[in-house]
Amino acid sequence: MKRFIYTGNPSRIIFGSGRSAEVGAAVEALGCRRALVLSTPHQKAEAQALSQRLGSLSVGVFAGAVMHTPVDVTEAALKVVNDTEADCVVSLGGGSTTGLGKAIAYRTDLPQVVIPTTYAGSEVTPILGQTEGGRKTTVRNASILPEVVIYDPDLTLGLPVGMSVTSGLNAMAHAVEGLYAQDRNPVSTLMALDGLRAFRDSLPVLINNPRQAEARAEALYGAWLCGTVLGTVGMALHHKICHTLGGSFDTPHAETHAVMLPHTSAFNAEAARTELSAAADLFGGSIGGGLWDFAKSIGAPLSLKDFGLTEADLDRAAEIATENPYWNPRPIDRKSIRTLLQQAWEGVRPD
Ligand code: NAD
Numbered sequence: 001m002k003r004f005i006y007t008g009n010p011s012r013i014i015f016g017s018g019r020s021a022e023v024g025a026a027v028e029a030l031g032c033r034r035a036l037v038l039s040t041p042h043q044k045a046e047a048q049a050l051s052q053r054l055g056s057l058s059v060g061v062f063a064g065a066v067m068h069t070p071v072d073v074t075e076a077a078l079k080v081v082n083d084t085e086a087d088c089v090v091s092l093g094g095g096s097t098t099g100l101g102k103a104i105a106y107r108t109d110l111p112q113v114v115i116p117t118t119y120a121g122s123e124v125t126p127i128l129g130q131t132e133g134g135r136k137t138t139v140r141n142a143s144i145l146p147e148v149v150i151y152d153p154d155l156t157l158g159l160p161v162g163m164s165v166t167s168g169l170n171a172m173a174h175a176v177e178g179l180y181a182q183d184r185n186p187v188s189t190l191m192a193l194d195g196l197r198a199f200r201d202s203l204p205v206l207i208n209n210p211r212q213a214e215a216r217a218e219a220l221y222g223a224w225l226c227g228t229v230l231g232t233v234g235m236a237l238h239h240k241i242c243h244t245l246g247g248s249f250d251t252p253h254a255e256t257h258a259v260m261l262p263h264t265s266a267f268n269a270e271a272a273r274t275e276l277s278a279a280a281d282l283f284g285g286s287i288g289g290g291l292w293d294f295a296k297s298i299g300a301p302l303s304l305k306d307f308g309l310t311e312a313d314l315d316r317a318a319e320i321a322t323e324n325p326y327w328n329p330r331p332i333d334r335k336s337i338r339t340l341l342q343q344a345w346e347g348v349r350p351d
Helices: 019-029 041-057 071-084 095-108 161-179 186-208 213-232 237-249 253-268 273-282 287-297 311-321 334-346
Strands: 012-015 035-038 058-062 088-093 112-116 127-132 135-140 148-151
Touching: 012 019, 012 213, 019 041, 019 088, 019 112, 019 148, 035 041, 035 071, 035 095, 041 058, 041 088, 058 071, 071 095, 071 127, 088 095, 095 112, 095 127, 148 213, 161 186, 161 213, 161 237, 161 253, 161 273, 161 287, 186 213, 186 273, 237 253, 237 311, 237 334, 253 287, 253 334, 273 287, 311 334
Parallel strands: 012 148, 035 058, 035 088, 088 112, 112 148
Antiparallel strands: 127 135
């Protein structure tokens, strides 16, 4: 008999082409009337258009979201929340914008509506990573989980091909680690496998035709599934290494996940053979080599070297990533992690 605990994250998911038009109804259904729209500077025009669509339900736009949720940006946004007497936030964008909305919710308990435009998956997790004075800390709290997510694939039609590929592999990494998580359950496993399948089927279409509507919907559906897995079960070596590289060497978030995934999967392949077997079947029978071939075929970055890391950085990264013991299906030590990083740095196909 299987033994497991299943804890779902209570959020309302609205999925489908054109459904971002329902944002006003979503705000009103939360009992709110004064939404502050959030975005990065890059997506300010889209945020302003959304604010106009909200009409009298919007109190304006704060377009200052940046990567890693710096606390000073959150404080600037909180001042706008107070000045405008906003009663909810609407986050339009990728993980950086969602992060700002979560940081505001964590401090004020304001409800959030998130309209994701990448595949990062943050919108369905109760996790917030934020930075202050160069230090990144992570908190997990029920107030951080967005109440409503509107997945509208139309808003991802313009996501550049390169970002679609790396963001998709970022999402797939949540699913792969979810498959061997100690606290996995039958539902997280179903979601992880269908999330991987959705990206396997959609990303190859999108690299040739980024505006193909069905493939965009399939990829965004995969993002929901993979993000939900991230929000419900624990992650292991892969996420630890990516956080180390991003946090201490400032490597780009989604690209780092994309490079590392085949290598961390190969590292754990034998120790988690049973748990990974259905995923390996999706990628030609070998999880590490298969994911590397897939990543290469869709033009993903393959080498840490390309991010400006030196071999001396790898020594330090192996040290940091193994500083605190944490669970992984295959036990880790500094030497084996250093070898793994070397392979990812060189960009060779893992065995
Ligand atoms: P991002 O949000 O930083 O976006 C990168 C850039 O792409 C931004 O300038 C953004 O405005 C732009 N962009 C987004 N969507 C676009 C679109 N459709 N078309 C054109 N440009 C678009 O990137 P990301 O990878 O989505 O998010 C990364 C951040 O999210 C990291 O800080 C990471 O730590 C965090 N994250 C958190 C969690 C969590 O559960 N807490 C999960 C995943 C990621």
